[in-house]
Each structure stands twice: as structure tokens, then as C-alpha cells.
Amino acid sequence: MSDRVPLTGEPLALDLVNTRPSTGDLLATPADLRAWLALQADRLPGETHETAELTATDLAAVRAVREHTAAAIACARRGERPPASALDGLNRAQHAAPAVKELSWNGTTTVAVRRRTGPAGVRLAAWLAEAAADLLADPAIGRVRRCEAEDCVMLFLPAHPRRRWCAADRCGNRARVARYYRRHKTG
Template identity: 50%
Template sequence: MAELGPLVGEPLALDLVNTRARLPGQDFDFLSDMASFRHWLDCEREPLTAAALPASLLEAPTKRDLSAVRALRDHAAASIARARAGQRPAAADLRALNEAMHAAPVRRVLTGTDEGAILQPVRDGEKGTRIVAALAEAVAELIADPAVRKVRNCEADFCILIFLPMHPKRRWCNPAICGNRTRVARFHERRRARRT
């Protein structure tokens, strides 16, 4: 597990789905316990605070928060898979995403500053509800965006991660892990073939 951590840096919705990962012979869940959940929230601090969540909200998540995020992850994975295939999300997934977003809506607040005023988004609701709402909103934005059709599966045989390539030639979720393992496996395969 030392070489594998959560894949972050993709759109937040994909980062959520990618909290489940696989290496040959080993599955990982980066939301398996409170320590891994806190680590993932810390990795996602920037996109979550951009989604109208104060950084302090991410400091002390509860087991209930973890359970809610894990449940949302299942709806996110199913919705994204269907959207990638050009299909409408299942009714249960739509309902779960909408309920999560409506439980902690975003409102805008005008605040005075020394330079004038700024308009800031503020998300209402309980702490855990706000985290889940921000994640649900990220999923909703992705599945409503035509770019969802560009989301790819990692080309490594063992990998289950998905990504939105910024470059059309990107083939792996992480070139240092999946790309390297794939190249090494192909090298050994060619070597074995030459010996026979």
C-alpha cells in the first residue's frame, strides 16, 4: 500500500469514485476507516473548499459522515458509468444525488471588504450533510457535462480507476504505477515469447 494512495487531481466526482482502487491481487478502499477518510478529505481540501465548504468543516469528520460519503460514492459510480455510456442515471441514483444536494443548498452572501464587496457562496446544513452535498453537486455537474463521455478507464489490465484526460494520448490513471507496471509486464511477455 505504500506505493498506492488515493488518486486525486481529477474532477472531484472522479476522485470520489477512485477511492476504490486495485493492484494485482489487492483491492484498496481509501474510505475504509476514519484515518483514510480524514486523509482523503485533506487531499481534497482545495476542491472541497471551492465548493463552499470552510476548511474547518473538514477537520473532524464523524463515522456517520464517512458512511454517508461511502453511500454517495456508490450512486456516483453508477451515475457516471451510465452517463459515460450516454444513458440516463437510474432513478434511485438521481434521487440520492438530488436529496444530498437539497439537504445542504448553496446560497450567495454579499460581504463588505476594505476594497468594496465580494459575493461568496455559503453552504447551509449540518457538517456531514454539507460534505455529502458538495460531493453530490460535483457528481451532478460532471454527469450533466458532455465531457463525461471523454472519461476513460485506465488501460492497465488490473486497474479500475477512471480519469478525464487533458491530453488525448493519456492511457493510464497514473503513469508511475499503472504505466510502469504495464510496460514492465509487456517487456517480460516479449522476453518469454523470444525464449520459446
């Protein structure tokens, strides 16, 4: 698996933090962000799929949310108090595009859909900040782990307590190969 392919499938807030592996930044351009959003399409509200208009400013807003999320998770997963600046940053990102339950009639029944107001990039940053809030306030945050591979900074929430790698086909294999060579060099 290429290091340029973002990992997905962890809680959204972890997937976001994991776009910053030790090998570089996978959200370096608005095009990178569009590609990442396409991977996450089923986990974000429909309104965030209008991604054609994303700009460098929108990317900066998402990256700011990512930094605050990373800083807060690094502490919270150890049971420590997150930096106030990180929590403030996540709160501000949500305030910038408040959510309302918008009512409409679909022909047979009244439906309520949560929507955010504001420019597309600001709304996107707000949804991502909300995903971070959900994870930070979840007791599961204490189970978030960092991949055991030496040079890997990926975070994951193990479904199984024995899980050690962010991805078996990425770090799991590399670790097995490294162990093999160590054994055969010394033995």
C-alpha cells in the first residue's frame, strides 16, 4: 500500500489526524482535500460533497481543525487535559458554521436534517470539528493507540486489544520483514 494513500476506516477524527503521516502531508493541496473527502463521502453530510469550490482558505481551515484535533487527542487518550487552545479552536470551528435541524416536507412526512450555514469550507471544517468533539468526549478515546512501527505516527481505535499496527498491509508486513532480517543477520 502506498504511503500516499490515506488510511481510512478509523473514527473520522482519527482519519483526519492520520492524513499527516511521518512521510509527508496528504492534505497539501485543495485537490488532496477533495480526494480525501471522496474517500469519506459516506461519513460526511451530503452538503459537504459540493467540493468543487474548495479553496486554499478552506484547506487552511481543515488543516487548523486537524492540528487542534491532533493536539487534543494526544492528551485525551492518556487521560490528560487537552490544551485549552485546541478545545477553543475546535469550538470556534463549529461556531463559525452553526448547525440547525432544518425541516422540510418530503411528500409524505416531515423530515428534519441537520445542516450548517456558511461557506462550504467553513461548514466542512465545522463538521470535522464536530467529529473531533464526538471522539474526544467518548470514553473510547482512552483506547486510542499509536501504531507500534518505529517510524509510524498513525493513530487507531482497536476493535481487538491485540491490534498493534495501523494497517497490517502497511506496518504489520514491514515489521515482520524487519524481524525476519534481524533474526537471519544475528542467527
